[in-house]
Amino acid sequence: MSTVYQATASAPVNIAVIKYWGKRDTKLILPTNSSLSVTLDQDHLRSTTTSRADPSFVKDTLWLNGKEDEIKPGGRLATCITELKRLRQATVENEDPTAPKLSTYKVHIASYNNFPTAAGLASSASGFAALVASLAQLYALPVSPSTLSIIARQGSGSACRSLYGGFVAWQEGVHPDGSDSLAIQVAPQSHWPNIHALICVVSDDKKGTSSTSGMQLTVDTSPLLQHRIKAVVPQRMKDISKAILEKDFDTFARITMADSNQFHAVALDTEPPIFYMNDVSRAIIAVVVEYNRLSLANGQGYKAAYTYDAGPNAVIYAEEKNIKEIIQLVVSFFPQREGAFKDNLGVFPPGAEVN
Numbered sequence: 001m002s003t004v005y006q007a008t009a010s011a012p013v014n015i016a017v018i019k020y021w022g023k024r025d026t027k028l029i030l031p032t033n034s035s036l037s038v039t040l041d042q043d044h045l046r047s048t049t050t051s052r053a054d055p056s057f058v059k060d061t062l063w064l065n066g067k068e069d070e071i072k073p074g075g076r077l078a079t080c081i082t083e084l085k086r087l088r089q090a091t092v093e094n095e096d097p098t099a100p101k102l103s104t105y106k107v108h109i110a111s112y113n114n115f116p117t118a119a120g121l122a123s124s125a126s127g128f129a130a131l132v133a134s135l136a137q138l139y140a141l142p143v144s145p146s147t148l149s150i151i152a153r154q155g156s157g158s159a160c161r162s163l164y165g166g167f168v169a170w171q172e173g174v175h176p177d178g179s180d181s182l183a184i185q186v187a188p189q190s191h192w193p194n195i196h197a198l199i200c201v202v203s204d205d206k207k208g209t210s211s212t213s214g215m216q217l218t219v220d221t222s223p224l225l226q227h228r229i230k231a232v233v234p235q236r237m238k239d240i241s242k243a244i245l246e247k248d249f250d251t252f253a254r255i256t257m258a259d260s261n262q263f264h265a266v267a268l269d270t271e272p273p274i275f276y277m278n279d280v281s282r283a284i285i286a287v288v289v290e291y292n293r294l295s296l297a298n299g300q301g302y303k304a305a306y307t308y309d310a311g312p313n314a315v316i317y318a319e320e321k322n323i324k325e326i327i328q329l330v331v332s333f334f335p336q337r338e339g340a341f342k343d344n345l346g347v348f349p350p351g352a353e354v355n
């Protein structure tokens, strides 16, 4: 019987608190600003990918949740696969002439998300991170997570952050070749394990403007983006990293909400304008603002921080001790359909590393 060359890896979802929005190089996916995210617990939210190489396969093929997905030549998937094959050839096969020439075999890749697509969560970050990790394992690549982060970045920008657990910064870098545009861990999950994310699914519709085309339009037309890149994000990256290291929830919450607001302001400043939030999203913001106002008046500081990606769903970061109260608040303002509660709201602790 011939040897089976197969490997499986999982990667978690991450939700940014300093948003990545804009590319300075669209092919290499180099961002116009650094960003920072919290990796969520992968017991609940993860992509798991199995890759297999075999000389009998006739083409590289990907199945996403059981359905075949096209691998476009020169596209992002193809870029990641080609880069990992090149690394296999340049390292393992080059150093050991007896090593099987897996870089010349076609691969079959099957990827699954353990959360329903209807959760309204972008799965490209966990998906590309899991794909890169599984191929790296299949090829037994002697490479660091930094190298994998650089490759995952070329699949989907935010994927570079899903290679690490806890609190993760994607440093924009300065080199035109992208060699220093990668994620680093600011603090592990164990540093501040009681920061939880409450995901409120406002709508599970597919978003109207994809992040790729939305970003491009913003870069091309928004004067506010230029201000954000130069005058706002660099200081926020420093301040929120410090807040995380000091477990200062007040500062973490203030910056998280301000950055979500500015990202959506930049989307609105785009021509034509992009609206990712809807009336329910804005009503959730109003509830969180009032909740914090009361808490601040009582001398208890900020208790909740909302953030929205390129869609209407809210993610509310809060300390674990306040999550129950926040769920009650959200449910009282936005009654859930009978029996639909757990499909529309979910609480997720921060997660650890990819495995």
Ligand code: PMV
Pocket: 015, 016, 018, 019, 020, 021, 035, 122, 124, 125, 156, 157, 158, 159, 211, 212, 309, 310
């Ligand atoms: O990596 P992409 O192309 O899915 O873009 C992600 C953009 C945001 O989710 C809006 C922000 C972020 O930093 O994750």
